[in-house]
Amino acid sequence: MTTALDATLLGVVQGVTEFLPVSSSGHLVLAQEALGVEHEDIVFELAVHIGTLVPIFLVYFSDLWKMTKAPFVEKGPLQERPATRLLLLLILGCIPTAAIGLGFQDFFESLFDSAGPLVISFAITGTLLFATRFAPKGDKNALDLPWTSALIIGIAQGMAITPGISRSGTTIAVALFLGTSRSFSARFSFLLSIPAILGAVLLQAKDLDSTASLDWTALGIGAAAAAVTGYVALKLLLKLVDSGDFSKFAWYCWAMALVSLGVWVS
16 A cells, blocks of 8 residues: 555445445455555455444444343343344354355455456346345344345355455345345345454454554555445445335446456456
């Protein structure tokens, strides 16, 4: 990371695209190529990922606090303990995500080297988002979502490690097709993203060079830009999911597939 402007731009890209269903990793690959920033800048990636956690904690603090207290305050059958059941669903959903991430880490990391794979992955994301127009209107929430559905959503999140495959878009779309309500699909998606982001941070942290000098100004600017723009993007997405306008992002993803093709062949 060489300039404050680079840090700001990449932080904004990460913050906006982490929450809007357009793939933050795919945009970062393109942005890094455009700015000439090496994708091996692990410390900066850690900083912006931590920045994107802030909006999730702010928006879903109530859920997180309820789940923290749930094992101690909720009583009775599991079907009458919403926070406890939500916590268990999230834990279950994390299992396939972790297995995919750890098992295929080298393969997914190799996809960050070129804009070529983005042509296909952006097109897939767009098609999946467009397909949500035909998803049945569901009403499932934490109390009646099947355990198998949590596993399926977790698998979807694991596959979204691929650059160009939107994590939020994929998990929300899959949840909608599994019959969840619009509000719960987004809520479950972003709560499930917390351990996924933390896991990615830990995996990247092990490769840090302890002797390298750090540009704390650039790191702070990038993290702050990701946090602020991420909060705005998250609130916007929640409104769009509730209103049924989620599928409109398909056109943007298809356009980005064409942009990726242009970058790849140039």
